[in-house]
Amino acid sequence: MKEGLLIKTQGDSPYRHEYKYxxxxxxxxxLRSRIAGVLPSDAHAGSxxxxxxxxxxxxxxxxxxxxxxxxxxxxxxxxxxxxxNGSDAxxxxxxxxxxxxxxxxxxxxxxRQEAELLMSGSPLPDFAGHPAVLxxxxxxxxxxxxxxxxxxxxxxxxxxxxxxxxxITFDTHLVSSTDFxxxxxxxxxRRPVMPTGFHLMEVKYDEFLPSFIxxxxxxxxxxxxxxxxxxxxxxxxL
Numbered sequence: 001m002k003e004g005l006l007i008k009t010q011g012d013s014p015y016r017h018e019y020k021y022x023x024x025x026x027x028x029x030x031l032r033s034r035i036a037g038v039l040p041s042d043a044h045a046g047s048x049x050x051x052x053x054x055x056x057x058x059x060x061x062x063x064x065x066x067x068x069x070x071x072x073x074x075x076x077x078x079x080x081x082x083x084x085n086g087s088d089a090x091x092x093x094x095x096x097x098x099x100x101x102x103x104x105x106x107x108x109x110x111x112r113q114e115a116e117l118l119m120s121g122s123p124l125p126d127f128a129g130h131p132a133v134l135x136x137x138x139x140x141x142x143x144x145x146x147x148x149x150x151x152x153x154x155x156x157x158x159x160x161x162x163x164x165x166x167x168i169t170f171d172t173h174l175v176s177s178t179d180f181x182x183x184x185x186x187x188x189x190r191r192p193v194m195p196t197g198f199h200l201m202e203v204k205y206d207e208f209l210p211s212f213i214x215x216x217x218x219x220x221x222x223x224x225x226x227x228x229x230x231x232x233x234x235x236x237x238l
Contacts, residue, residue, distance in 0.1 A: 015102035016165070017209075021201045028170055028199050031148045032139045034216040035159050035168050042158035042167075044084075053171075054153045055080040055094075056119065056183050057230045058137075060144035069231040075099035078230060079146065081115050085184045088112045094134050103204075106133045112184065119148055119180060151177040153190060154200075157164050165206040166213060172199045176233030193229075193236050200229070 003080045023031065059065045068076040077097040081219045084090060093115075094107040104146055108131035121160050122137055124130065130138070157170040175190040182188035194200070203209070203217065227235075 001160060015099065015104045017101075017203075017205050018056065018103045018224050019203045020228075021203070022194075022199050022225050023041075023199055024221075025197045025199065027222060030170065031219060032157065032170055032216060033202065035213075037163050038212060038216060039159040039166075039168065042160050045156075045158055050102075050155050050157045052085050052153065053082065053156050054084070054086065054147050054151065054173045054183070055082045055230075056151050056180065057234075058096055058146045059149040059234075060140070060146050063149075063234075064144075066149075066234050069228055070227065070235075071093070078228075079140070080108065080152075081118065081183075083184070085180055085183075088115075088184050091115050093118070093134055093137060095137070108134050110134075119183065121145075139183070148180045149178075150179065150230065151183060151188065151190075152229050152233045153177065154229070161210065161213065164203075164210060165204070166209060166212070167204040168217070169202045169204075170199060171229075174200065176236055191236070192232075193232050200225075 028065075043079075045051055057065070057078060059078070065076070065078040067073075069078075075097060076099075077095055079095050080092065082092045082094055091110045091114075092107045093110050093111060094105055097104045110118070117124055118137070118141065121141065123141065127135060127138060137146070152172040152174070153176075154174045157172070159168045160166065161168075174193045176193050177188050177190040179189040201222075
């Protein structure tokens, strides 16, 4: 395990620590077995222990989000529309901001009609009545010509621990797509992104990561990555 996983901070902050690791299928089996022995699965995962995450990411005319990620620009942020298990029952607009190696996510719910208007580049009525994150996105939509650039989809196996707001997730079958018209369909054209047999693990927490969880995650050969799923899917598709 690379140095820098266990960090403690002081004070109440909306920012969280978030570390990402590329792991082999064998590593994932070992780490999942350890974590499942000490942490419960997220309640949203249901009986199968996982759920499918599908996100549509936006970028501007200059591909600013993509190149800021590639260059490690600090701070940086990106917008996405996210659904779960291919359903439009819950649709969220999210802004994810990264600053000083910490992340902050703000979000609001959307109706399907609102989501489809945003995906087509159309503004929404009643600007002043929208949540702040949506108003900001609408400004970017007009000023920076924000538009859909890639769909990111993966199967997530999540584990949680309330003290420290800890989330350990294992993301498999990472795929990308530019089939934007099928975003809400059960099936869409997609292509694998990760090398065969490799997956992603994410470690997220607020102020502290308990030592017993840290010890479970200790494994030689685990490689930390600075790149986001969005970047990996865009890089593959460009």
